[in-house]
Amino acid sequence: xxxxxxxxxxxxxxxxxxxxxxxxxxxxxxxxxxxxxxxxxxxxxxxxxxxxxxxxxxxxxxxxxxxxxxxxxxxxxxxxxxxxxxxxxxxxxxxxxxxxxxxxxxxxxxxxxxxxxxxxxxxxxxxxxxxxxxxxxxxxxxxxxxxxxxxxxxxxxxxxxxxxxxxxxxxxxxxxxxxxxxxxxxxxxxxxxxxxxxxxxxxxxxxxxxxxxxxxxxxxxxxxxxxxxxxxxxxxxxxxxxxxxxxxxxxxxxxxxxxxxxxxxxxxxxxxxxxxxxxxxxxxxxxxxxxxxxxxxxxxxxxxxxxxxxxxxxxxxxxxxxxxxxxxxxxxxxxxxxxxxxxxxxxxxxxxxxxxxxxxxxxxxxxxxxxxxxxxxxxxxxxxxxxxxxxxxxxxxxxxxxxxxxxxxxxxxxxxxxxxxxx
Ligand SMILES: Cc1cc2nc3c(=O)[nH]c(=O)nc-3n(C[C@H](O)[C@H](O)[C@H](O)COP(=O)(O)O)c2cc1C
Numbered sequence: 107x108x109x110x111x112x113x114x115x116x117x118x119x120x121x122x123x124x125x126x127x128x129x130x131x132x133x134x135x136x137x138x139x140x141x142x143x144x145x146x147x148x149x150x151x152x153x154x155x156x157x158x159x160x161x162x163x164x165x166x167x168x169x170x171x172x173x174x175x176x177x178x179x180x181x182x183x184x185x186x187x188x189x190x191x192x193x194x195x196x197x198x199x200x201x202x203x204x205x206x207x208x209x210x211x212x213x214x215x216x217x218x219x220x221x222x223x224x225x226x227x228x229x230x231x232x233x234x235x236x237x238x239x240x241x242x243x244x245x246x247x248x249x250x251x252x253x254x255x256x257x258x259x260x261x262x263x264x265x266x267x268x269x270x271x272x273x274x275x276x277x278x279x280x281x282x283x284x285x286x287x288x289x290x291x292x293x294x295x296x297x298x299x300x301x302x303x304x305x306x307x308x309x310x311x312x313x314x315x316x317x318x319x320x321x322x323x324x325x326x327x328x329x330x331x332x333x334x335x336x337x338x339x340x341x342x343x344x345x346x347x348x349x350x351x352x353x354x355x356x357x358x359x360x361x362x363x364x365x366x367x368x369x370x371x372x373x374x375x376x377x378x379x380x381x382x383x384x385x386x387x388x389x390x391x392x393x394x395x396x397x398x399x400x401x402x403x404x405x406x407x408x409x410x411x412x413x414x415x416x417x418x419x420x421x422x423x424x425x426x427x428x429x430x431x432x433x434x435x436x437x438x439x440x441x442x443x444x445x446x447x448x449x450x451x452x453x454x455x456x457x458x459x460x461x462x463x464x465x466x467x468x469x470x471x472x473x474x475x476x477x478x479x480x481x482x483x484x485x486x487x488x489x490x491x492x493x494x495x496x497x498x499x500x501x502x503x504x505x506x507x508x509x510x511x512x513x514x515x516x517x518x519x520x521x522x523x524x525x526x527x528x529x
Contacts (some may be wrong), residue, residue, distance in 0.1 A: 140204040160309040161448050162489035166473040168453050171490060175246070175480030182340065183245040183455070185332020190420035191325045196427065197420025200451030203428030206521045207460045212506030221509040222495075224468055226413070226445055227312065227390055232262055233495050234462065234510060238416075238449045238470035239289035239315065239394075241270035246480040253264075253479055255281035257487035261495075266315055268315060269302070272296050273357040275309045279408040285310035289394065292372055292379070295363035304357060308338055312389060315414060318381070319395030321372040326421065380408045390521055392447070395422065401438035412445040412467075419450055419472045430461055434515075437465025455497025465520040485493050 126433060159170045176184055190197035223234045237258055244250035252271040258265040259282050266287040267278050279285045288306040293299045303314060333340075343353060369376045383391055393405055394414035405413050415429050416435055430452035440446055448461050449470035458469045471494070478486030507513045 117334055121188065126286070157263060159481075162478065165486075165489055168477060168490050168493060170487055171474070171477035171481045172279055174482070175477040178479045179246060179339065180336060181214040182329075182333045182338070184478075185329045185336075186242070186245065187334070187473055187480070189326045189329035191422065192327065192424035194232040194328065194420060196417050196423065196425055197451070199428040200417070200420055200426075200430070201453070203431045204451055204457045204460060207430065207463075207518050208521060209456060209459060209463075209501070209505050209518055210516065211504060215508065217503040217505035217506060217508045219498055219508065222498065222502075224510065226468065229312075231264055231468075234466075234468040234500070235263055235458065235491060235494055236447065236468050236470040237263055237265040237475055237496070238419075238472040239268035239317075240472055240476055241268045242272050243476070243479060244272035244353065246476055247483045249483055250476075250479075251278050252281045253473065253484035254487050255286065257475075257484045257491065258286075259283045259479075260310055260484075260488055261480075261491045263491055264468070266313075267311075270354055271356060272353045275306055275311065276508075279309055279311070279371040285312060287311060287313040287314040287392075291320070292367060292375065293360060294367065294372075295361070296366050296382070297363045298360040299383075300386055301360050303383070303389075305356075307387055307389055313392060313411075314383065314387065314389045315392045315394050316383065317394045317416075317418075318372075318375065319416060319418050321516075322373050322423075323373075324418075324422050325424070377404060378410045380410065384409065394447075396436070397425075397427065397429065399435040399439045400522070402436045406440070406443060410444070412447060413440065414470075415446060415448040415466070416470075417450055430464060433461065433464035440465075452494075456493055457500045458494065458498050459501045459505075459507075459513060460518055462513045463515060464519055465515075469488035 158174050159165045165171055173279045175187070178186070224231050224234045230301060238256060243254060247253055251267060251271050255265060255278045264287065264388035265282060266289050267275055268289050269291040272276065273284070275288060288311040290299075290303065306314065367379065380391060380393070390411040392414050393410050393414045395416050395418065396402060396405060396413050397415060397417060402413055413436060415432055417423060417425065417427070417429055427446055433446070433448055437446060445467040446465060446472055447468050448466040449472060452458055452461065452469050452471050453474060461469045471490070475490050475495070478488075480486070482489070501515075502508065505517065509515060
């Protein structure tokens with residue numbers, strides 16, 4: 107890589123030397139190009155196109171943060187962000203499906219003011235962009251979830267905190283300036299779950315987001331490969347593992363008891379679990395990880411407050427199905443009766459637009475803000491949020507949709523996949 111860059115620089119210098127020596131420039135001078143020629147001849151040092159950004163403000167899109175985070179983070183921690191499952195087709199298809207959708211641009215519509223506001227459970231948010239729950243954020247930056255919360259506060263975005271947060275919910279709420287939503291991985295025993303839910307309710311969290319897409323476990327090969335190539339001693343931080351793990355403050359002090367939803371992280375859980383939760387809390391309940399019409403209908407039947415369409419960013423199952431492709435059947439089943447949140451592969455303002463076009467109420471991001479966090483801490487997360495909203499604003503103006511309500515199925519289309527033609 108470095109060698110290739112050296113070669114490029116060398117070729118560039120040789121080209122400039124040739125250009126200044128050639129009569130071509132003398133001729134151009136006659137046409138008033140003398141200044142240009144002079145400027146070229148100065149050989150001002152040019153930054154290689156693929157160099158890393160050195161500050162959050164320099165980033166032009168969220169992928170600039172990905173490159174920095176990859177270079178900055180310890181190998182195993184990078185593997186934890188990067189991993190999907192199996193051959194990672196679900197993760198790849200989250201992106202591929204978005205790329206296949208195009209936007210139908212309308213012209214000559216007054217877009218001088220934009221309205222991106224959304225209302226969730228009576229609380230208004232200025233934009234439809236949310237922060238998805240992600241575990242162990244101190245693995246990406248020493249300030250971890252606090253940096254994310256401060257960025258969410260500065261930019262006014264809704265944040266959902268993971269059960270496996272490396273900072274307690276009380277501290278995160280304080281940094282955010284208001285209670286966050288809390289993502290729940292149920293404990294293996296009911297008393298533990300009750301204690302955890304009570305704690306979040308007392309902390310003021312208005313919403314429990316029950317994640318149901320990992321109940322059968324997940325086959326994260328990339329994580330394992332990166333972990334193997336990292337020769338640091340993981341036990342120094344992850345001393346005891348499991349419930350008493352010092353990097354999992356929400357597990358501390360929970361009562362133990364007999365397992366009641368099976369092994370493998372809740373393999374025995376059914377819809378009945380929602381009713382058990384409903385009986386112990388008045389918080390809103392959202393189910394995260396639904397991807398079919400059938401489950402959307404069951405969610406309505408079982409009194410869920412909102413649906414979170416997710417495949418855990420391709421980290422749960424190897425179905426190969428993109429979340430944006432699951433949206434239409436879910437939106438159809440829900441038919442406006444509850445909010446629909448979606449995540450999985452959203453990296454640009456145009457992606458957010460496409461999800462809204464397919465019926466999402468809001469869009470959540472996972473990896474992009476973790477890239478920002480790993481690269482530049484709070485500032486990085488802020489810039490990621492800012493970039494995506496700037497991009498969404500440009501898109502809305504460019505295609506004639508001044509409000510989110512103007513975006514619908516009529517705003518998008520899908521490229522047909524052409525059959526391969528044999529030569
Ligand atoms: C490093 C990492 C940790 C995650 N931890 C959790 C978690 O603790 N709970 C959860 O419900 N989802 C978790 N997720 C999934 C995200 O909430 C979200 O569904 C996913 O990241 C969205 O896809 P994207 O990363 O392509 O944006 C995690 C994702 C990543 C990348």
